Amino acid sequence: MTVVEDRPATAEAPRPKRPNRLWALLRNSWRQLTSMRTALVLLFLLAVAAVPGSVFPQRGVNRENVAEYFTANPKLAPVLDRFFAFDVYSSPWFAAIYLLLFTSLVGCVLPRLREHFRALTTVPPDAPKRMERLPHHDGGHRRPEEPAAVAAEIAKTLRRRRFRTRVRETPDGWTVSAEKGFLKETGNLFFHVAMLGVLIGVGFGSWYGWHGNRLLVEGQDQGFCSALPQFDESVLGPRVDASDLPDFCMRMTDFESTFQTTGQPKSFEASVEVSENGGEYRPERFTVNDPLRLDGASINLIGQGYAPILRYTDRFGAQQTAVVPFLPTDLMMTSEGVVQFPDVNVDPNGKRDPKLQMGFEGVFLPTGGTDGSALSQFPAEENPVLYLAAYRGDLGLDSGKPGSVYALNRDKIDSGSLQKISGDRPHVLRPGEKWTLDDGTTLEFVGTKRFATLSIRHDPTKLSLLVGSVIGLTGLMMSLYTHRRRVWFRVLAADGDPAGGSVIEAGGLPRTDYPGFGDEFAALTRQMKEGTR
Structure with missing residues (x-):
């Protein structure tokens, strides 16, 4: 016979809720x-x-x-x-x-x-019951005043030292809680907020800023205006349109440079004339470390060099003059460049033969040596020399393909459409000298002009970046030189009778690593027990 025990019915235990793995992953x-x-x-x-x-x-x-x-x-x-x-x-x-x-x-x-x-809105906590366990403790000092007066005096002294204080009455006496050093966390927050501001400024600067480069040769006829086609290079932010560029025109009237005896640059200074918003031209001067500031743009001097002036006389007697910048390749201003004359050798009837276009490439030395090497001896123009090789044929400028103005079309040279006619050795020219080519045409080295490489920029968040950097450094200094600490004072009646004086016990706790807290705590306790106001 089977015995069935009667057991009270119990509710089934609830199953534990399974955590959401996706939510846990995102949270972690x-x-x-x-x-x-x-x-x-x-x-x-x-x-x-x-x-x-x-x-x-x-x-x-x-x-x-x-x-x-x-x-x-x-x-x-x-x-x-x-x-x-x-x-x-x-x-x-x-x-x-x-x-x-x-x-x-x-x-x-x-x-x-x-x-x-x-933390700023929370009062300092009450004194712990056993202050002898704190890292800094001092106790057993007697004062003749009553506990209430001593506690009030301690709180007043601590407030003068810029502690946040709180006085509490306890069943057996009084406690004074004090805290200082909140500027450390304030400095930390300043630093982080400033870094956020800098990041935001960099982002907005890339959106609403723009910059362009322009190689400007001195001369009244070599100026430029702030239109995109007149910049050598330009980059506009995503939120910037060509119509947003400031309206100004500039031409360089003079460029002065000095060098040390070793060839190192000593000073650069550009003299220009500027017209803004269609106004009259006014003279301005700026250097490498002192940019020219216009309304909506800042112009920096970032480079300089020489632009030889070459005059070509074709077979029909027509002359063309080109002022072409040669780009420096070393500190001594050894410069390379190309001069192209695509519209020469056109007969009086207007017939133009592209096979008779002329191109010259070579090296310019502001101070040529006596050994004939193609390296400048000094960056200043003391003995200018121009080494050139001549090419005749199709320069490839009418093909519609973009190319560099500082190099001849190598494809045309390799295919034979542009042929070298000057032999294996380059021809040497000095200012005022002429070179007569095989067809009777001539090339004259008239002289040189100076050019300056300009960087034109606009950064609308530059001021905010400066402010953010200053705030960040200030916050960092506050964080490094401020220390969070707490001190407590317990004032009890001596021998249980307030009229018999007071007994002072003190404790201190540095909230951060602060090697000088021991000396500060000792000075505080000494002042409190002596009653120095």
């Missing part, structure tokens, strides 16, 4: 991203990511240097270009680090700002 990822360690790692990665921008030429700064790098490194340059080595600051990986750092800082600052506000 957010905590990791917004941690201070991650922010420091991202800041370090941003600094490392900016290194290629200093090592490799950037298209947004100088496209000619990028083209020269491709020519010098035909195999390596395309590989680097796939990883945006020549467009570092607009690359996806740089933008990803930038956005992650911005997100990390926002997620780090907001909770700390809330906690700091709570």
Whole structure:
């Protein structure tokens, strides 16, 4: 016979709720991203990511240097270009680090700002019961005054030392709680907020800023105006249109440069005439470290060189004069360049033969040596020499394909459409000398003019970046030189009778690493027990 026991019915135990794995993953990822360690790692990665921008030429700064790098490194340059080595600051990986750092800082600052506000509005905690366990303790000092008067005096003294104080009455006496050093966290927040401001300023500056480069030769007929086609290079922010550029025109009247005996540059100064918004031209002067500031643009002097003046007389007696900048290749201003005459040798009937176009390439030395080497001996113009090779044929300027104005079309030379007619050795010219070619045409080296390389920029967030940097440095100093600490004083009646005087016990706790807190605590306790006001 089977016996069945009667058991009371019990409700089935609820199953534990399974955590949402996706939510847990997102929460943990957010905590990791917004941690201070991650922010420091991202800041370090941003600094490392900016290194290629200093090592490799950037298209947004100088496209000619990028083209020269491709020519010098035909195999390596395309590989680097796939990883945006020549467009570092607009690359996806740089933008990803930038956005992650911005997100990390926002997620780090907001909770700390809330906690700091709570700490500022919270009164100092009451004294612990056993202050002898604190890192700094001093007790057993007697004062003849009553406990209430002593506590009030201690609080007053601490307030003069800029402590936040709170006096509490206890069943056996009085306690004074004091806290100081909140500027440390305030400085930390200033630093992080300033860094956020700098990141925002950099972002808005790239959106609403623009810059362009212009090589300006001295002379009344060599000026330019602030129109995109007249810039040698230009980069506009995504929110900037060509019509947003400031209205100004400029021409250079003089350029002065001095050099040390070693050839190192000593000073550069450009004299220009500027017209803004269609007004009259006014004289201005600016140097390398003192840019010219206009309404909506800042013009910096970043380079200089020489522009030979060459006059070509064709077979029909027509003359053309070209002022062509030669680009420096070393500190001694050894310069290379190309002079092209596409509209020469046109007969009086107007018939134009493209096979009779003329091109010259060579090297200009401001101070040529006596050994005949194609290297300048000094950057100043003391013995100018021009070494040229002549080419006749189709220059390729009418093909519609973009090309460099500082080099002849190598494809035309390789195909034979543009042939060298000057022999293997370059022809040497000095100012005032003429070169008679094989067909009776002549090329005269008239002289030289100076040119300056200008960088025209507009950054609408420059002031905000300056303010952010100053606030960031101020916050960093506040964080480094301010220390959070707390002190407590317990004032009890001596022998249990307030009329018999008071007994003072003190304790201190540094909230951060503060080696000088021991001396400060000793000075405070000594002042309190002596009753020095």
